[in-house]
Amino acid sequence: MSQNGYLAVxxxxxxxxxxxxxxxxxxxxxxxxxxxxxxDKMVTDVTEYKIDGKKILYQQ
Incomplete structure (x- = not known):
């Protein structure tokens, strides 16, 4: 890579x-x-939504 001038990122x-x-x-x-x-009892944990490729955090 160095002979061709490439550098690792x-x-x-x-x-x-x-x-x-x-x-x-x-x-x-x-x-x-x-x-x-x-x-009778339904529970979930949603902390973020993804809308149009963007993350939206849920906060109360």
Whole structure:
């Protein structure tokens, strides 16, 4: 590569930053996953959406 004048591109590693308080929301379910009927308790964790190729973070 050096004979042809090419240089290797080295990418700098990005460090992960921890959020300030990861458990800032109230724990309503309290790990009680049993339900009396189907679809009584539905839980999901969506922290970001991808719209038109751009990331949009969900914050309340």
């Amino acid at each position: 080295i990418k700098i590693k990005k460090r992960y930053k921890k959020p300030g308080d990861p458990h800032s929301k109230k724990n309503v379910l309290v790990r009680n996953f049993s339900a009396s009927c189907p679809f």
